[in-house]
Amino acid sequence: MKSIFTLVLAIVSFSAMAQVNSMTTNLYDSYSKYKEASLDNRRIKHDDIQPLIMKLESDPKYTVQKVGESIKGKKISLISIGTGDTSVFLWSQMHGDEPTATQAIFDIFNFLNSADFKSEKEELLSKVTLHFLPMLNPDGAEVFTRRNVLGVDINRDALMLQSPESKILKRIRDSLDADFGFNLHDQSTYYNAERTAKPATISYLAPAYNYEKDINDVRGNAMKVIVYMNSIIQKYAPGQVGRYNDDFEPRAFGDNIQLWGTSAILIESGGYKNDVEKQEIRKLNFVSILSACYIIATGEYKSIPLEDYEKIPENDRKLFDLKIERFTHKLLGNDYILDIGINHLEVEDKNHETFYNVGSIVEKGDLSTFYGYETLDATGYRLIEGKVYPEIVQTMTDLEAMDIYGLLKSGYTYVRLAQFSQKDKDVSVPINILSKDQKVPGFYVNIGNNPNFVLQKDGSVDYAVVNGFLINLQTKKSNFKNAIFYK
Known part of the structure; x- marks a missing residue:
């Protein structure tokens, strides 16, 4: 029963x-x-x-x-x-x-x-x-x-x-x-x-x-x-x-x-x-x-x-916004194989109503036990510091008319603008902006640095990282949110 x-x-x-x-x-x-x-x-x-x-x-x-x-x-x-x-x-x-x-x-x-x-x-x-x-x-x-x-x-x-x-x-x-x-x-x-x-x-x-x-x-x-x-x-x-x-x-x-x-x-x-x-x-x-x-x-x-x-x-707690695995990086004449983890830190506007992102390298070395929302296997790719486009662009409208993906594929991650009145530091196009007299921010693959570089393999630049956002230059696909205006 x-x-x-x-x-x-x-x-x-x-x-x-x-x-x-x-x-x-x-x-x-x-x-x-x-x-x-x-x-x-x-x-x-x-x-x-x-x-x-x-x-x-x-x-x-x-x-x-x-x-x-x-x-x-x-x-x-x-x-x-x-x-x-x-x-x-x-x-x-x-x-x-x-x-x-x-x-x-x-x-x-x-x-x-x-x-x-x-x-x-x-x-x-x-x-x-x-x-x-x-x-x-x-x-x-x-x-x-x-x-x-x-x-x-x-x-x-x-x-x-x-x-x-x-x-x-x-x-x-x-x-x-x-x-x-x-x-x-x-x-x-x-x-x-x-x-x-x-x-x-x-x-x-x-x-x-x-x-x-x-x-x-x-x-x-x-x-x-x-x-x-x-x-x-x-x-x-x-x-x-x-x-x-x-x-x-x-x-x-x-x-x-x-x-x-x-x-x-x-x-x-x-x-x-x-x-x-x-x-x-x-x-x-x-x-x-x-x-x-x-x-x-x-x-x-x-x-x-x-x-x-x-x-x-x-x-x-082993997630990054972006993890790049096994790229080659030269330091003091020697090649090293590294992983890096990049996060997109949020910076508030003055009214605390919105934000822009600043990319930051938060970890490097052997990150085989870590993960990324986005992960790139960069085996065979060499990390190369982003360059400044040699000509001064006059206005934002002129910049938007340029082939920005072409600039990135040529290794440029910065341009100088003669006229730019942006009050905040975020930039809507996928390339960083310098004022005409601004010095180039130095970049090293160090924790805390803002990552701007390209990845080259067999003479071809296939990927760019702009303000910590990965851009596939072959497909032009990315989850890019903003670049940075360096005042």
Whole structure:
């Protein structure tokens, strides 16, 4: 009799999980209907989300409360929906330059406001109450920086509670006594899933609540939900999930929230090829968070094997934007075979609304255990420093009319312009600009240098690297964003 009961229970559980998986697929396929179009880039600010929150205030199914202010007086709001006994608390952007999940939260509101998935939403909101605290660090978001105005990392202020934002987070957690907490972050795009070339597009952690890394029911439930979320991401970004090291950090909110009795789930949005603004990753947040909330509502997470959590590969940090392997480089009369790793560093404009890239060599030598979003096997190619075109070009219009790829193929990575009024340092054409009297920046294959060179083989220049961007001169293909104006 017991075995028949177990079989029936398993069939019911499988059927319910299949329903969740079907919902997930439909959410992914229909995402464009819910994407909040006004939040279309990473550098969102407090003013960008206030009109959206005001709309929710006028909707009776939401409760919107001002729960405090940032150091500079920006309002911080808690937005709640649902009538269920299970409390789920989601907070985002405690680091001001980590906005991907904030965008996804407003996509989730659009989904909840739609007429779609009626039965699923009724089940979700009758069993769960969702509490959202988007943009905990609005002052940091204003200047797109990690810390708050006090210079404090809010995620290391769980004990001293020096910052008003930290006090707000602690007070809300305690008042809700939430069953589950989603701690939503961004991580560097240079993390990869351990021992693979795949970026850690999403990384998870069920933080430890003590140095021994014990697993009680609270932490175990977080692990089970993460296992399910991993299965969702694997459908759309296979192999691109990492698991954070779970060493106990006594100052961190995630670790303490786990200790205080809320099943804490850390989600980090990393990198995805050709997704600089993280819009595909935003979509993955939307789908996986909603799906996780749904299995929390149904209770299906309880049957997920705990041991599957350890099967998620650990995070590693061995990715470059560009890796060039095994090129030949001459130094002091001798030839050497080297690899280099190049990253495209972001430089903010003065209003912190956009950015340009400055390429930088960040590693060299034997990089056989590292990977690149873009990798070139340069075996047999010789690296040659880029030259300055000998004639002065009068205007930008004149430059744009020239055969720039031809210039690169001749080894030129710089031109001089007689008239150039560009205020910022970024240049839209794939060649660097010098003023007419500017000296040539010296280039060496050294860490920290801005890479501008060509790769030559058998007398033919087939590739150029301009400001760290690789340009295939045979096909003219590249992911070039900008060159540099050397003032």
